[in-house]
Amino acid sequence: MNPSNLSSVADLVIHPKWIVPVVPQGQVLTEHSVVVSDGRITRIEPTAEALRIQAAEHLHLPSQVLLPGLINAHGHGAMTLLRGIADDAPLLSWLQDHIWPLEAAFVSEAFVRDGTDLALLDLVMGGTTTFSDMYFFPDVTAQRADLAGLRAQLVFPVIDVATAWASDSEACLEKGLALRDEYRDHTLIQVGIGAHSTYSVPESTLQKIATLVHELDAPLQIHLHETQAEINMALEAHGERPISVLNRLGLLGPRTQCVHMTALSDDDIELLSSTNSHVIHCPRSNMKLASGISPVDRLLKAGVNVALGTDGAASNNRLNMLAELQMTALLAKLESLEATALPATRALELATMGGARALGLEKTIGSIEPGKAADLIALDLSQPHTQPLNNIISQIVYATSGSELTHSWVAGQPLVRDGQPVTLTPADISARVARWPEKFKAHQASIDQTGSDLS
């Protein structure tokens, strides 16, 4: 027993059944507690001692494991409204015949507000505490994330298509940089650049982005090598693979987050590795859209940092990081035909420290260590499907259904308590969200009507 604890004071002391701090790798602590003050983890110590700390709250979690909050490194939150609207369609038709026309007709501040709120609720209830988002009206997304209390990287979209938010890629940049300026001092929200892809942003704009990334030390996220078709298209158009375009423009580097990265050659992997660029793996989206597989095991062996993302709900259709890390582990084994590929502890790292590194937040989040922000989640492992407890980390990675969350905090502030959201109101969100499918159907019917009039 440590007498100094008698006089110590904390905001919150959490006494879970287990702690999986992620760093050190594979560690499972029992009879230990986590002490939180001023939004930070101050100590991890034996429960017998931690119980003596004067604290505003002592929270006992007798059947829960405490983990660092999960980091969803790629998504388009507001697209939850389009969940299930055009499933089982080929990628090009999915985009051109369904998603883009609906977005052209409906994307607005109200669409982004309602869709983002649903996404935030879905993310939070699945254990995400930090998310990255790339969507129109990022100012609205920022406001909603701020209200909900999540940590966020908002990469404003840069795309050469006229939308309700901006007329072209130059206008995107202008509006986005103003938003970055507005959130410069925000403790939880950082604004970066979300170049859509090498095929949808003119090279002149990509060059400007390269300058900005270096001048501002801003994160850059880009869809890259989503499919073999994207690579083939680039090779035909200008004889270069998309990743080579980025490299030539000086756009690969430690602030660059390359999303998807399927169909990789050894040279591609060497480029990622030598430039310290990050890969954001979205396995469920890649499967659903039949995009391909990112060779995560090979990437990790080459020293490339890999983070995980759900992508948008229109192409997943879940926003659940437990489901995503489960799929990551399973898919890596299939891809390499080695059952030892990406063991559970490594998969869990990708969803935590991997995400933190990709977002440049590895000193702040991604593990339960003294000095880091108190971004924490608690999962209840007492349900039948996670029994028996032969191996805690295995159960988290392979046996969870995604509904085990009971508590969640960002910077020590509760987002979920006893399985109920604290900062978001499900009934209000459901009511607002429920209005959209009718609008989509009416719009589709009017198009069909116009079509038949013409025939």
Add this chain to the structure above:
Amino acid sequence: MNPSNLSSVADLVIHPKWIVPVVPQGQVLTEHSVVVSDGRITRIEPTAEALRIQAAEHLHLPSQVLLPGLINAHGHGAMTLLRGIADDAPLLSWLQDHIWPLEAAFVSEAFVRDGTDLALLDLVMGGTTTFSDMYFFPDVTAQRADLAGLRAQLVFPVIDVATAWASDSEACLEKGLALRDEYRDHTLIQVGIGAHSTYSVPESTLQKIATLVHELDAPLQIHLHETQAEINMALEAHGERPISVLNRLGLLGPRTQCVHMTALSDDDIELLSSTNSHVIHCPRSNMKLASGISPVDRLLKAGVNVALGTDGAASNNRLNMLAELQMTALLAKLESLEATALPATRALELATMGGARALGLEKTIGSIEPGKAADLIALDLSQPHTQPLNNIISQIVYATSGSELTHSWVAGQPLVRDGQPVTLTPADISARVARWPEKFKAHQASIDQTGSDLS
């Protein structure tokens, strides 16, 4: 309104928000109700009329979709006790260094009782109403399934390895056939033959099984083409692919359920198709053990019936059929690199009618049709992760987490009510199950001790 209803009497009338009967394919009914009498579905009719029926119970499910119960066509229930015990190990080491030694040390009536009860609870809470099981002490499994009220196909294991249950494959056959005789008249439980594989059962026993299958019209289930290595081994040993061995022995046919079926040639598919043999696809197990992929889309196009199975919890690690059908749809797209492969409606069919056909129960279960058994489940679609309701079947297949079940019935008898199991007691099962991990650890420690003594 139908005046005849005024005088009609039923046991139960269910008024869900939606009905997805599976037959006809893709249908979603609203404002309809399902009438149940004597364990059977007697009618599906407009809610306005169904409300007038005299019934012991009218059950309103205002945010739920009613589906036929899911059919888990392959598993080893008692292996839930080994969940998470040797994850991320290569298949051969997984079997030889971990699973088989633990089974040799621990498999007993008590092991099968506790493990099966946990499996039954896990299965039921995930929407399974009919399961197939292949494990030692099938008499214990039969008793537990009977107590829990699930519908079951128990394929007693035939394997040429001495176990606590039987000394060799001939003893397996003898004990299993006695069990089949015992359950001959059971309404919910049928007993079939579970030949482990072509490499673990002598050809003389397989010949005997061929005779039995024909004489008794008994279902036969066998692990077949689980990996390319299994095929290579058979080719090297006797120049035949495992499926060819079965074909030569007359063991392919409409009662034969071939489990796994990866690495299929066109000839293999033609053999399955021409003999009307069934394939039981276990996608999550195949991924986790890095076994390969069964080409479901090609099989279906060739007219082969495909059912789904979770396999045992030691190699999945979930026993959740919603997770399995979600994986089936996602994996089929990846395997064929076509986003249109295995659309949601088809995936749902595999988990219901596909399973019913494989088990020879297509006249009894697999769809919500008058005359069929009232094996039904209700899923709540009001949670954030299944919003908004652009497409009901899409949400079931792609967006569920596996925790949406609120009600379940087998032959009209409730297994789950308002999210709580009726026939199984979680606290009792958890308490019994929690004792096993310590035993496994003590055993492993004693082996390690012996090992170090020798060194």
